[in-house]
Every structure is written in structure tokens, then in C-alpha cells.
Amino acid sequence: MSMEMNDSDCPEELQVLALNIFGEPASKANSRRVVKFGSMSRLIKSQKALNYSEVFRQQCPVITPLMSGDIKMTMTIYYASRRPDLDETLILDLLQGYVYINDRQVKERHTYWALDPENPRAEILIEQLPKPEKKPAQRRAKKGK
Secondary structure (H helix, E strand, O other): OOOOOOHHHOOOOOOEEEEEEEOOOOOOOOOEEEEEEOOEEEEEEOHHHHHHHHHHHHHOOOOOOOEOOOEEEEEEEEEOOOOOOOOOHHHHHHOEOOOEOOHHHEEEEEEEEEEOOOOOEEEEEEEEOOOOOOOOOOOOOOOOO
């Protein structure tokens, strides 16, 4: 038997990915600011959220092909102080187009808050969930026979 790998030995999509993204994420709920354009007001991302988005994109690899099935996410966010609320939603948004197609694919989430003033970061484990098995359609018994 040959020890060489062939295409059939490799899964089509990445099954598990572990990432460390350095920097403190902004809370998505608190990361908007009001900006006036003439007589119109608009909500845009805060400077902290914009800065984190740029730092995130520099550190996050682009996975090819993107994960397309259901995903389980385990994340520990290490904050620099006790002040920030636990909020992973900005990270979920930023992973779109880098690791998976859309954050709606995340069907199971475990998020933990931690403190590390010297090294704020997000430790992320992304796992592809098994595809649900399709159950065969059951036929109804006909009445009268």
C-alpha cells in the first residue's frame, strides 16, 4: 500500500481551525457613533471598532475554501481591563469571508471572558459540525387495505 496522499485522503473543507488574534475587540453594541452629513445623521463604527477591524484583518488568514456548513465556535476573549462587556459579535462579523461564508453558520457558541492586561487577545476555536443525516421519507399506510 502506498503511503502517498491522494485527493481522496483530504477532506474538501477544513474541519478545525484555531486562531489567536491579538488586540482588544470593541463591543459591537457600543461601537457606533453618530456622524452628521449635512442634515442627515448616520451611525458608523467607532474608531476603536475600525482600528480593531484593521488589526484583525492583518492577523486572520483567508481559508480556501471557506467553511460552508454549520459551525461550533469556542472563544476566550482576554481583555486589558475589567471594564468591557463580553461581546464576540464584532469578531463573528470579521470572520465572514475569511473563515466562513456567513456568521449565521455558527450554530453553537461558547464564549468566555478573561483578563490579561499585558496581552489582550481572542483565542478562537472554530469547528465544522457534522452534516445532519437526511432521514428517508416515511410513507403513510393507505386506509382501507
